[in-house]
Amino acid sequence: GAGVSQSPSNKVTEKGKDVELRCDPISGHTALYWYRQSLGQGLEFLIYFQGNSAPDKSGLPSDRFSAERTGGSVSTLTIQRTQQEDSAVYLCASSQTRSEQYFGPGTRLTVT
Amino acid sequence: EDQVTQSPEALRLQEGESSSLNCSYTVSGLRGLFWYRQDPGKGPEFLFTLYSAGEEKEKERLKATLTKKESFLHITAPKPEDSATYLCAVQHAGGTSYGKLTFGQGTILTVHP
Numbered sequence: 001g002a003g004v005s006q007s008p009s010n011k012v013t014e015k016g017k018d019v020e021l022r023c024d025p026i027s028g029h030t031a032l033y034w035y036r037q038s039l040g041q042g043l044e045f046l047i048y049f050q051g052n053s054a055p056d057k058s059g060l061p062s063d064r065f066s067a068e069r070t071g072g073s074v075s076t077l078t079i080q081r082t083q084q085e086d087s088a089v090y091l092c093a094s095s096q097t098r099s100e101q102y103f104g105p106g107t108r109l110t111v112t
Numbered sequence: 113e114d115q116v117t118q119s120p121e122a123l124r125l126q127e128g129e130s131s132s133l134n135c136s137y138t139v140s141g142l143r144g145l146f147w148y149r150q151d152p153g154k155g156p157e158f159l160f161t162l163y164s165a166g167e168e169k170e171k172e173r174l175k176a177t178l179t180k181k182e183s184f185l186h187i188t189a190p191k192p193e194d195s196a197t198y199l200c201a202v203q204h205a206g207g208t209s210y211g212k213l214t215f216g217q218g219t220i221l222t223v224h225p
Contacts, residue, residue, distance in 0.1 A: 004155070031211060043156070043199065043215040056210040091155050100146060101213060103155035 004104035025094030038088035118216035135200030143205035
């Protein structure tokens with residue numbers, strides 16, 4: 001079956017602009033996670049969705065970051081007023097509740 | 113706070129030369145330990161989940177084992193296509209963790225023909 005998909009695959013933006021990153025999870029997966037992977041930091045948790053609710057937002061680095069999920073499916077991660085330190089690969093994963101997570105290919109964000 | 117440390121940071125092997133990767137963890141209540149493989153420019157690919165000390169799982173040339181403090185990923189007679197970064201992650205058993213994974217920094221494995 002289809003895996004997790006993310007778009008765009010690459011995004012180059014100017015400092016101060018807003019960006020939206022999209023994740024389409026595996027059909028039927030109720031849990032959705034966003035992670036960030038940057039050099040020297042490894043993979044860091046950002047936010048977790050169960051259905052359309054986000055009970056754990058503890059990893060969001062600042063109030064410039066927000067995310068939503070609609071219809072228990074697609075999720076969008078929004079970064080406002082991007083900064084150079086936001087440059088990273090943003091990964092989305094989905095799972096059946098707390099079982100193994102399946103990752104998408106990621107969106108590489110470069111802030112110039 | 114959950115912590116995961118992987119060693120070595122990088123490992124270079126000759127084809128056929130077996131070895132092990134280590135993942136040491138500190139977590140107040142382990143629900144599961146996960147191994148992933150990541151190729152350059154791609155997302156992590158799920159390999160194994162281990163839930164309790166003494167558990168072992170195998171897949172082709174890979175075998176993962178778990179103790180109360182660490183996990184090993186044994187690679188038997190590796191091939192060049194096994195070259196990748198191997199990531200270890202823990203999942204907390206606590207009710208407020210909601211299943212998020214805490215990852216180690218990874219081991220970069222290179223297998224030379």
